[in-house]
Amino acid sequence: MSRGARYGPYDGGDPLAAPVDLRDALAAIGDDVLAGSSPRRALRELLRRGHGNMRGLDRLAAQANRRKRDLLNRTNLDGTLRDVRELLDRAVLAERKELARALDDEARFAEMRIEELPSSTAQAVQELADYDWRSPDARQDYEKIRDLLGREILDQRFAGMKQALEGATDEDRRRVGEMLQDLNDLLDKHSRGEDTPEDFEQFMAEHGDFFPENPRNVDELLDSLAQRAAAAQRLRNSMSQEQRDELDALAQQAFGTPSLMEQLNRLDGHLQAARPGEDWSGSERFRGDQGMGLGEATGALQDIAELDALAEQLSQQYAGAALDDIDLDTLARQLGDEAAADARTLAELEKELQRQGFFDRGADGQWRLSPKAMRQLGQTALRDVMNRLSSRGGQRETRRAGAMGEPTGASRPWEFGDTESWDVVRTLTNATLRDPGRVPVRMAVTDVEVVETEQRAQAAVALLVDTSFSMVMDGRWVPMKRTALALNHLVSTRFRGDALQLVAFGRHARVVTPAELAGLDGVYEQGTNLHHALMLAGRHLRRHSNAQPVVLVVTDGEPTAHIEPEGYAMFDYPPSPRTLGLTVRELDHLARLGAQITIFRLGDDPGLARIVDRMARRVGGRVVAPDLDGLGAAVVGDYVRSRRR
Incomplete structure (x- = not known):
């Protein structure tokens, strides 16, 4: 048997949009991690600010807040009262014209009654409830008041009722009354736990056209009604006492009978009891000039409540926040399909980064960049370096260059x-x-x-990187880390026989992995202990005595600390003769091992330039003074040249 296919509207975003670029996203996260952020915080920052043409959570939240502010500033709550007053004035004017043409005594009494109408709109409408209109136009306008009030009051509880009942007949009004009676009876049974699915199905079969949301059970029906009823209550709370009194009095004239309000009050009681968690006591302050009807104002308050909820979901500042919390249907309804597509893409980006293994958890439960992520960051850093080398030297990048x-x-x-x-x-x-x-x-x-x-000849390479606080203050922290990652990736992928060791030195020196260096926080620490770093480099070179020794030093400060025989670091500024002497002695040891030494001097400090120049001349090394953008190219290029030599 052939299987049929069902088609429906596509709601998965732009089908022609480019796939999420994890490489660029990971590079952005990596920059934040290198600058000192935790991987988890770096991911959150990426989601907040967005990526490329994709709006982030902050921009979406700002858009939601702007829409809420526009709703409050553009509108006010006088719409229905203005409409009623306009219809009343028109009816009275038409009646006065008709009475002026009449010559009987009853017309004079009617004129006196019209003249003595109270200034209050509600009281005037009540006074004219039993008035025998002579003008057909005046009678029609007065009936419009009752019809408008009925439709507005119903529109507060049932969206779209104002338009649906325009020009309603007595039969339409009777059906509304029956629906309200049956709805209250159903909710009565539900509150006692006596309702059945058949009761709900029978109710929807008779009155389902009043509920375009098409609820599937009583609970869904309660949810939709309670949200709008709560908005109607917040609207009432937002009015002045004078406005509330006017509308309460006018409501008794809705459809010419007070029974409508009796049924609605009964309905409100059911909804507040069934859904006490809704905001029944809040209010908003509308400040604009565009008057709204009761139903329109209730809809605006529903929009405001949804925008408030969206702003909280987009902020992701509450405990246990996740992008799955964002209501994409509400987001599309309030801010448009593009906003929902952006939020969906952000969620997909977060899931893909985790699914493809770019993050893992350490023994302490903290998120870390996985080895896969570190390889990707190293590849990106090396690609940038090779592009700079190619553009600077007229060479072209080739994956196999120098590989064999x-x-x-x-x-x-x-x-x-x-x-x-x-x-x-x-x-x-x-x-x-x-x-x-x-x-x-x-x-x-x-x-x-x-x-x-x-x-090929193998090389033993020691990269010594300065991690003193001056590197952080002068913006050299991230370029230094990217340089180390680029060199590590080059060695691990194209010169696998080489042995690379990374040494970070501040007050003390220590051997670090690429991941440890990438996650290293900048801390205030005085001291540039090049002496200790050179000692560790010497041990590395001696362990690989058959390899070509290469030492690369990246620093922005003079040697101001050394290790005493007891193992503690001694700091002195300006550099003490003992610190300089011990540092030079370690350089001599490396020179006797045949090491090719290059010092990459960052900054324009004359004292640093004078000291590193003398140290380099002493051991036959080189001094390179690159700018920050060219640091990676300088280090990688020097490493490749050292291997060729």
Whole structure:
């Protein structure tokens, strides 16, 4: 049997929109982490400010607050009272014209009654309830008042009722009364726990056209009615006492009978008892000039309540907040489909970053960037460095540049971990000989042969990075970290035989992993202990005595601390002769190991320039003074040149 297909409106956002760019998003998160934020906070910051053309939570919340402010500033609550007054004035004027043409005594008495009408609109409408109108136009306008009041009062409880009952007949009004009576009876039974699904189905079968929301049960019916009734109550709370008194008096004239208000008051009692959690006591202050009817004002207060809820959901400032809390249907209704699409994309971005393993939790329960994320950040940092190197030197970036030695002319079977290029001719020949005559040719892993290359010289590399507080204050913190990540990625992917060690030095020095360096917070710590860092670098080089030794130092300060034999750090500024002497002695030790030493001097401090120049000349090293944007290119380029030498 064939299976039919059902079609409906697409609600999954823009189907032609580009997929979420996790690489760029991770780069933005990485910048915040390198600057000292935790991964969790960096992710939240990305979601708050958005990414690329995608609006963040802050902009969406600001849009919700602007819409709420516009509703309050544009409108006021006098709309219904103004409409009633206008109809009353028109009716009285038409009646006066009609009476002026009449010559009988009853017309004179009627004129006196019209002249003595009270100034209060509600009292005047009540006074004319039993008046025998002579003018057909006046009678029609007065009946419009009763009809308008009935529709407005119903529109407060049932959205769209004002328009639906325009020009209503007596039969329409009778149906409204029956619906209210049946609704109250149903809610009576529900409050006692005596209602059944059949009761609800029968009610909807008879009166379902009054409920376009199409509730599926009594609870959903209560939810929709209670939200609008609570908004109607907040509207009443927002009025002045004079406005409330006027409307209460006018309400008794709705549809020409007080029974409508009796049924609505009974309904309000049911709703407040069933849904006490709704905001029944709040109010808003409308300040505009555009008058609203009761139903329109109630709808505006519903909008304001939804906007308040959206602003809280978008703020994500409450305990246990999650992007899944955002009501996308309400967001689309209040701010448009594009806003809902942006919020949906933000949620997808957060889920994809976690699903693809860019975050993990340490033993202490704290979020950290995973090794996969660190590789991605290193790749991004290296790509930026290579682009700068290419543009500066006229070279082109190539993934395989420097990755292997010269080919020997021989090939060998591929083994797991090999990064050499395939020998395509030998590979296809093996596949053909293994299964002769087969077209197309099918290859197996055992067919693959790779090009043998000359053995490369290995290098032992120590990158020493200054982590004193001056690096943070002068904006050198993030460029330093990005440089270390770029070099680490280059070594781990293209020069896998090299041994790289990262050493961070402030008051003390310590060996760090790329992840530890990336998450390192800038703290106020006096001291630039290059002496200790050089000692750790020397140990690393001695452990790899057969490798080419390379030492790279990134610093913005003179050596102002050293390690005493007892193990504690001694700080002195200006640098003491003992600190300088111990630092130079460690440099001599590295020089005797054959290390190629390059010092990358950041900043324009004359004292620092004088000291590092003398140290470099002493050991035959180099001093490079790059700008911050060129730091990564300078370090990576020097590393590659050192290997070639």
